[in-house]
Amino acid sequence: MAVWYRNALGVVCGVAGAIFVGYCLYFDHRRRSDPNFKKKLRERRRRAHRGRASGGAVTWPNLKDQEAVQKFFLSEVQAGEELLAQGEIEGGVDHLSRAVAVCGQPQQLLQVLQQTLPPQVFQLLLHKLPSVGESILQAAGGGKEGSKVMEEDVE
Known part of the structure; x- marks a missing residue:
């Protein structure tokens, strides 16, 4: 019975891991295919760069x-x-x-x-x-x- 329980637990963990990876891939694809993704990414990087640059010359x-x-x-x-x-x-x-x-x-x-x-x-x-x-x-x-x-x- 303990061997069966271990095998079932391994299968459940494997399936859960596969579902999680699939979930991540799906939403990553969806995020990247968003028409505004590159625009939002550039703006976020520009804001971050502006924040770092503000510590320099004024x-x-x-x-x-x-x-x-x-x-x-x-x-x-x-x-x-x-x-x-x-x-x-x-x-x-x-x-x-x-x-x-x-x-x-x-x-x-x-x-x-x-x-x-x-x-x-x-x-x-x-x-x-x-x-x-x-x-x-x-x-x-x-x-x-x-x-x-x-x-x-x-x-």
């Missing part, structure tokens, strides 16, 4: 053009919120730190962010601010002296 706005600064600020806050909502902490903090760097009243923005962000995310944001301040000063043509002022302003 196109800072002209700090004398208030409208450009405001547009940049709003887009960075929105991008930071979206990335944080998706669980991409590093990317979200990068965008939020850029928003703080161009903000006209960074102390008030930092107070709001401290109340809304989890403590570890807020600490990461605070650690990121000096390097972002240095980056914006370099883009604006400033030097190391200006970055000390920015660091003191943040603390």
Whole structure:
């Protein structure tokens, strides 16, 4: 009886495995034959590439053009919120730190962010601010002296 039970169990496992493989092949074929598959795949890759590329060089706005600064600020806050909502902490903090760097009243923005962000995310944001301040000063043509002022302003 034990031999019969083993054989039956082996056959059931084999059939279940074959059904699972068939199920996977069927839905893979169906997914690939979808007319929008390549379009969706390209868009997903483009978004992923854009997310990785955002950590690199930043196109800072002209700090004398208030409208450009405001547009940049709003887009960075929105991008930071979206990335944080998706669980991409590093990317979200990068965008939020850029928003703080161009903000006209960074102390008030930092107070709001401290109340809304989890403590570890807020600490990461605070650690990121000096390097972002240095980056914006370099883009604006400033030097190391200006970055000390920015660091003191943040603390």
